[in-house]
Amino acid sequence: MSSSWSPRPHVAPDTSRLLIERAHEEFLAGNPGDRRVGDVRGIVRESWSRSLASLVGAEALPRLELVGAELEAYRRTHPLASVMEMVRALLMPGTAEESGVVVAVGDAAGRLLWVEGDKHVRSLTGDMGFVEGTNWAEDAVGTSAPGTALALGRSVQIRGAEHYNRLVQPWSCTAAPVHDPETRQLLGVIDVTGGVEAVTPQAQLLVDATARAVEGELLVARLRARAAAGGRAPVRRRPPVRQDAMLRTLGRDRALLEVTGDGIETAVEISARHAEILLMLAVHREGLSAEALSELVYDHATTETLRPEMVRLRRVLEPIAPGLVPTSRPYRLPSPLETDAHHVLSLLDRGAHRVAFAAYRGPVLPDSTSPGVSEVRESVRLALREALIAEAGVDVLLAYADTADGRDDDEVLRLCLALLPARSPKRAGLVARIERLGQP
Template sequence: MPLERSPRRVVAESWARARAGRLTPERAEASEPLDDGSLEATRAAHPLAAALPVIRSLLVRDADRGSGVVVAVGDAAGRLLWVEGDPQLVRRAEAMRFVPGADWSERRVGTAAPGTALALDAGVQIAGAEHFALQVRPWSCTAVPVHDLRTHETIGVLDVTGGPDVARPETLALLGATVAAVERELLLKRLQRPRRRARAPQPARAPRLAVLDRDVAQLTAGGRTVELSLRHAELLTLLAWHRAGLSAERLAELVHGRPDAVVTVRAELVRLRHVLSGAAPALAPLSRPYRLPVPVDLDARLVLGMLDRGAHRAALTAFTGPVLPGSVAPGIEEIRAAVDGRLREALLEAASPDLLLDYADRLAPADPLPLETALRLLPARSPKRAGILARLDALD
């Protein structure tokens, strides 16, 4: 497990990243926490949930009343998922939003052990005034990132927060040993997982429409999969996106660019109904306004949902390309721009350097901003910086 370099250099470089991200000590603060439902769903899906008994046994068990210690478990993006320990200190920490569901990444609060450990992918200790945000300076903290031993991917972070004593070397050693135990526990659980038996019958799923990086859309409904022509894909995509429905004039405008093409769009809808009558009869569009009788899982909308939950890596993986790239229908161009723009904006705002480089390689090779943002986020001595600078020079 890599440990921190010279503490003063770690702090200075972290402060520089915070200022480059336009943070100020007076205004840097954690995000509002997730609502209860979103937090529980995020916890349940996170791999560290399986290792909580180990974490509680090695760290939280001794962090009881009067211990002066708070133990936090966060995800790979710096969002805290569990915060436990000395009840009095836990309540005090709430004043600075050190609570489950809050974002404690460097981009939000600047220099603090959870976010800085993730930024450097190394264990760090931040003591008192070394914190960037003013409200965090009465505290000290130690944090170590957690990795998946199979893929070496960072999956989260363990943090101990409290008074000056938690920044002692023995705390870093204890946290490092706990992380090693957690990583081994997760690997062991995966290796011991029994082979899947025959699956029980699954509940009916909503129809799914795949339009990313496709001109021939793919509709899956009722256990069947069919391909749709570009025009039919445009119509079904627009109705799936505008769930409240569209008037004939508005639909004609979104498809043909003019509201007086109503007769044409009505004829096209008749042909679409005919196609769906054999493949997915429950999806035949209703009229006045034109709308779908049941919700459709549009893959483009699913990507946006992942971004809303902070699942940036999953969203980037799911985004295989633009919506119906061969379409020139105005309404499809609007959806395409909305999804492309939302993905780019979310990654620039919150993604790790590795994720930004993946995005630049696969989807935005001519866009300098993801490269510049990754460069700003990387530590000064990262070996990846030279390659990024060369790519930026090639774009000039």
């Protein structure tokens, strides 16, 4: 049986996949004029060329651009938030968690805002970074249905080996852009990702129809709002200035506090003690008494030492992040403070093990002896290790085995050895490392 995706007529699907894979390798090797590349669909060749021109890596992980409270706030105000129930009803009817596909909705920049559907598939696709907050535009990860649909402004299907990024090639996807029903400005993209069932003609018809239905619903809602306002356009009030803050502690002795608000970005390196206090308040969002915070930071209830330190911390925060100046009785942060440590845990929860490992820059405040910091440090380390052992592929496990956390981990080394092919040249080095660990 021939394949409609085949670069040559009367070629079986498996052979077609091999031909496209070879064409992909020739293209990346600098041979775009090779006959095999010429056989690939034009829409794919053109996308590969744009990806190459954007210097996209052939195994690049997508950038994580929206996280935590920032992601939640952005989703709430995005125009597509109001039509998510319609998207779910049309593309994920019945038992969505056993549908065999995942449905993603992203913004006009290619950032995924919602990723829902089959739980097992979400776990697998999460390993390549297909999770909320990551950027899947063509200039970020190369050829993919959501990114290419946004680039072309029309629905696109990308099957397996046609993806520019090798990490994505086990999957197939169909995506359609969503436009503003009046201005035709690009609002975002709807994508269905899975196996071959995600790239059937019926799948493209369904995704296209969903995008058109969404545009229709947006127009109806807008007309109703105008009618309710007596024919006048609703008054748009400028939202209050908001600050988003991130505390970067992974692999850093002195944390970096990043604050973004009203188009202004500020990054300040703070002292080790202030980093410990902010981390504890970020972890314990309900607040802490002076005694409890002292015990977490100093290992004993020295409130006399803590109070002047809190005064100094307030002086540091007031000019750059007034929304983070702690209140007292109990000590609490008035605004959410995200941390890179919590982002790693969030990625692990979503099955994005490869992205979580890439985001893990090292232990939390490695030189800190604070009891509370030590607990957070160990919980992140163990969560990452356990997730990688349970779910990660051998390439990620080998990379973990080369880190300070993994190089002397006998269980990790033995698991890598078990997963490697029998003739892999990497086996000898692993055996030698395991034998050294076993020596008294």
